[in-house]
Amino acid sequence: GPITTDMNTLTQEIDKFARDKKLEIETLKIREQYRKEFFGNVSHELKTPLFTVQGYILTLLDGAMDNEALREKYLIRASKGVERLTYIVKDLDMITKLEVGDLSLKIEVFDIVELIKGVFDMLEMKAHKKKISLIFDTNYSKPIFVNADKERIQQVVVNLIVNSIKYGRERGTTEVSIENLIKNKVIVRVTDNGEGINKVHIPRLFERFFRVDKSGSRKEGGSGLGLAIVKHIIEAHDEKIYIESDFNVGSEFSFTLEKTK
Ligand code: ADP
Secondary structure (H helix, E strand, O other): HHHHHHHHHHHHHHHHHHHHHHHHHHHHHHHHHHHHHHHHHOOOOOOOOHHHHHHHHOOOOOOOOOOHHHHHHHHHHHHHHHHHHHHHHHHOOOOOHHHHHHOOOEEEEEEEHHHHHHHHHHHHHHHHOOEEEEEEEOOOOOOEEEEEEHHHHHHHHHHHHHHHHOOOOOOEEEEEEEEEEOEEEEEEEEEOOOOOOOOHHHOOOOOOOOOOOOOHHOOOOOOHHHHHHHHHHHHOOOHHHHEEOOOEEEEEEEEEEOOOO
């Protein structure tokens, strides 16, 4: 009769509901795990510079303040620690906005050649400290106009060049080139002849907080978020990012952009 049919439908519906709920709970569990890992990483990243700053302040209070030379030295170091905390927090803010989808792109037409030259000027001192030459083919005397979020693309270029300097060898080179791809695309390459990356690490390179050498990278500074930010920005543009690297030979990071006709 109609009652049994209804009972069957009801049982089926209950089953489906239970299955959906189970799936939902699994998804939530994974998300919760991800969230825990993220916050674990964040507090870990903040702890190191915080302890450093606190250490110098305590040493100063403990008597080092009376010694003029030590006073200045420790204050400078404490201030460096605060600086480091500041850019970690800035990177965290950026990655959060990118992941929540809170960061709308401001697409405009700009000259990528000029942008790269500007970034070179900005990073010249940093490169000079390691005697690294920044090379940008002088064939690029003419502008190349692209359609993208200028500020975000500048951040991509900065992050990639900063890495090529950080992980580059003394007296090495960082070379940037732009090439026409199919149709309306260009590809920007940042190549170094530095320490390179072992093939096994490449799949995890764009993960938040992933570092090949934890201690080594920390000495070089950096939040461990640079490449995660780069990937997010490029993907938000619907563009592609590539990496080629050989351990002890060097690395090449490249990304595509839309060219205006
Ligand atoms: P970090 O703040 O550690 O530099 P990134 O996200 O920018 O964080 O980079 C992640 C890791 O990828 C680095 O710790 C380093 O091990 C590796 N890496 C990035 N760029 C290069 C490069 N040009 N050459 C060699 N290793 C690199």
